[in-house]
Amino acid sequence: MSGLIGDLLAHLPALQVVVPLAAAPLCLLAGRAGLAWIIAFTAAVAATATAAALAYLTFHNGTISYHMGGWAPPWGIEYVVDTANALILLLVSAIATVVLAFCPASVAREIRPGSQHLFYCMFILCLTGLLGIAVTGDAFNVFVFLEISSLSSYALIAMGGHRKALTAAFQYLIMGTIGATFFLIGVGLLYMMTGTLNMADLQARIPAIQDSRPVAAAMAFITVGLALKAALFPLHLWLPNAYASAPSAVSAFIAATATKVSLYVLLRFTFTIFGANFAFLNLPLHWVLLVLAVIAMFAGSFSAIFQRDVKRMLAYSSIAQIGYITLAISLASSAGISAALIHIFNHGLMKAALFCAMGCIFYRIGSTRIEHFAGLGRQMPWTMTAIVAAGLSLLGVPLTAGFISKWYLVQAALQADLWWLVILIAASSLLALVYVWRLVEAMYFKAPPAGREDVGEAPLSMLLPTLLLAGLNIYFGLDTRLPVAMAESAAALLLRGQM
Amino acid sequence: MRHHRVLRIISKLLIPFIMLFALYVQFHGDFGPGGGFQAGVIFASAFILYGLIFGLENVRKVAPPAVVTRLIAAGVLLYAGTGYAGLFGGGNFLDYSVLRADPVAGQHLGIMVIEFGVGTTVAATMITIFFLFAGRDR
């Protein structure tokens, strides 16, 4: 028996991706929504268990390498799990599981009956892609998984009820494909210069040729491509429409995971493959990222304040939060990388909770416009509690996960002697207070309009996942061991032997 | 297209050879250029040609959309299943060497089955795309 478990443990990196991958065609074959949901949910639970085991193993025993098909790297495709991507895998698969638990009622309300099993097929395929991006140690493989997750998310967004979802999905498709193609050009240039696609092998070969122009061009293409996928200002134009018009469950899942995974790839390429010395000493990448990140923080928050649709407001808030993560990356220090990873984790929890709460509200009142929120504080008290908890976390109030993010971010900025950044971070948090307050004001201090007195809570199958996510925002504000320890270990790994 | 006698006869003549060529590309993929992607597209083109000349109704009788949709999933499952077979045989995922006692024979079998899965999915996907676009003439 122990031999069997040992065998299973050895194959965890592959199982992480191929269990959801096999679930996708099964969902298609199932043909019925209920059965497809069971398959998708089982696969997501299995992926979460796998990710938890991998996180435990990497944290205690160090990096795991897996050779696909038994071909040794650098010729074969290698899957590498260390604490950095174990944290991402855990975040992505756990969010997918909770959102899938939230799905049945929400999907029954928002998706055409005939295509609900296709929804689950696409959802689990998107999960496969995101997990694959995180787990692979091969630069070209990243592109393939990036496109698997992107193509399925275009399709998922197009399933949104309003016709605007179609144009949003098309816009995202154009921008996302340009981003992926830029990434592909960058990887091609690297392959041309080094003759390898394996990340560890690239890392070993790049220092010798780092003064050549193709390598600098490769870095530029890869950074721009990933910035498009991660919706870093000013390449964020696809994001508000996509998040606002997607089905609620899709908004929750994609907002919490997709851009975060792209930021992880940016971290991986910047620090592991190109190396901090090349990116920050030879090229001024940190200043580019720093300036764009600060603009993103303010532009995102300002735009969020003026939105009338709450899902759009949250989407703009995401752009600001991506700014915080990029800011942390641009500090190029161990503290900065930890702060980035911690905020990736915490922001995933916040946005998943908020978008799930929007799903609950849409389920009952069929709208997420702020003027329709009047009086919901009394009619849907639990959903509103979840919004307030996650909203406080978004602001960075003490005792919430958001506070931990801000705390580490401020510390990283102080460590880099950039005290004025602290003021900017505080100022943009105040902007977040404005839009979160608009929500609270609408929910608690206005009477419900006539003809909507009988609105109650969303079904428990939607409410419980929402509350769970909101609760996690509080939990990780009190018990910070998991994300902080993983992030600090990951930062040490990413910076190993550099700077 | 009842009046286009030349088109109908020529395509009737061509379709078997297109399919045969697809199978050649499919199974010759181990030795030379070829493989599932190319073969799948060529195979699907036979159906698409048939659909263009003889109408969507007729090609739907030959390749019922429900079956074709299931074939998409079946191909992926065949691929993934081969990967799992490697896993259960004691190797890594997608390790074909353990499929047979002789590693070379195992590799041979493995890539054959994998490419067949790819070919099935690609052909079925192409036919489905054709059905979906051609069927929207409202």
Add this chain to the structure above:
Amino acid sequence: MLQVILDHYNYWIAIFLMMVGFYTVVARGNLVKKLVGLNIFQTSVFLLYISMGKVTGGTAPILDDRFQVYSNPIPHVLILTAIVVGVATTALGLGLVVRIRESYGTIEEDELDLADGET
């Protein structure tokens, strides 16, 4: 100078196509033309990869006793995957265009913006 340009003619072709495609995506308002531009843009990258794999004097990478030098097949295999991704993107994009046309009655970007602005 001229020799340098001529020696790298494959890159010039790739860059030219890349710019043509990218310009079409950005400048054209018609969604189908945007997709055509996107396809040209992607194809230019395929050419970049494939021409990269050519080894001077090498034959097609099929093992045979008569030849010693082979071209590098790996870029071809990579691009086969990228082509499939491109086909999927085009199919999905055209599918969306068909649905957009059905629900808006137009596929011109400026008219779509107007229609979205009204609702």
